[in-house]
Amino acid sequence: MKLWYTTLLAAIISTSATAVEDLRVPGGVAVIPVEADAQPRFNGKPVLTIQENGQFLAVVGLALSIKPGDYTLNSEGQKIHFKVLPKKYLEQRIYLENKRHVTPNTLDLDRIKKESRKQRRALDAFGGKLDSVRMVLPVKGPISGPFGKRRFFNDQPRRPHSGTDIAAPAGTPIKVAASGRVSLVGDFFFNGRLVIVDHGEGLKTMYNHMDRIDVKENQVVSRGESIGTVGSTGRSTGPHLHLGVILNGVSVDPSLFIPEIRSLPQ
Numbered sequence: 043m044k045l046w047y048t049t050l051l052a053a054i055i056s057t058s059a060t061a062v063e064d065l066r067v068p069g070g071v072a073v074i075p076v077e078a079d080a081q082p083r084f085n086g087k088p089v090l091t092i093q094e095n096g097q098f099l100a101v102v103g104l105a106l107s108i109k110p111g112d113y114t115l116n117s118e119g120q121k122i123h124f125k126v127l128p129k130k131y132l133e134q135r136i137y138l139e140n141k142r143h144v145t146p147n148t149l150d151l152d153r154i155k156k157e158s159r160k161q162r163r164a165l166d167a168f169g170g171k172l173d174s175v176r177m178v179l180p181v182k183g184p185i186s187g188p189f190g191k192r193r194f195f196n197d198q199p200r201r202p203h204s205g206t207d208i209a210a211p212a213g214t215p216i217k218v219a220a221s222g223r224v225s226l227v228g229d230f231f232f233n234g235r236l237v238i239v240d241h242g243e244g245l246k247t248m249y250n251h252m253d254r255i256d257v258k259e260n261q262v263v264s265r266g267e268s269i270g271t272v273g274s275t276g277r278s279t280g281p282h283l284h285l286g287v288i289l290n291g292v293s294v295d296p297s298l299f300i301p302e303i304r305s306l307p308q
């Protein structure tokens with residue numbers, strides 16, 4: 043656990059932020075001291091806690107869609123107030139040949155709805171002991187789509203980018219970022235072939251647009267193990283890995299957990 047917090051501190055230093063409060067932005071995390079063995083909740087959802095030098099810390103994932111302002115963490119009947127600061131993300135314009143990936147037809151919409159329910163269930167799950175949150179970089183390559191960018195597909199506004207895109211040749215092996223259990227394997231309309239790995243206590247990683255998947259649901263995987271290969275399946279313009287990191291059901295900036303992302307070329 044300590045190791046991970048050190049990583050977080052390293053991330054803070056590398057972004058030249060001066061305080062942990064600076065990470066309290068949409069797509070960031072709020073790290074908040076709590077009582078020992080508290081089971082803090084945010085927005086009704088249980089939150090990851092870690093221990094650092096005997097101090098228990100809640101690590102609250104803040105959605106990209108969260109409005110800056112005042113929020114409350116509920117911890118053992120205690121209300122802890124904190125502020126979410128604004129953060130401006132740049133925009134990205136993507137042009138797609140497949141018009142259905144911009145404006146899906148009725149059948150597609152049906153499929154998308156079913157898939158997003160499955161995905162939501164996997165991302166909202168909270169259980170299992172977190173072994174270690176130390177993460178490795180799954181694939182090396184230039185960043186083709188940074189986290190958080192406000193996106194337009196064929197000039198139509200869509201949801202902001204919920205992960206980090208790393209470009210790599212099709213067939214490049216993907217290493218799982220941390221140990222855990224595979225909680226979802228699928229072939230989805232937008233995300234293509236995907237794998238979600240549950241690391242415990244609400245922390246997950248997600249791998250989209252894969253070419254080959256080499257793991258099955260419920261399989262236990264160890265950090266660094268190959269789970270499949272890079273591809274361009276689903277809504278994608280070329281071979282790349284879309285890497286997502288999810289905390290208490292929301293997508294947060296993967297570079298908070300994998301500072302190495304910051305040194306990849308863009």
Ligand SMILES: [Zn+2]
Nearest residue numbers: 187205207284
């Ligand atoms: Zn992506």
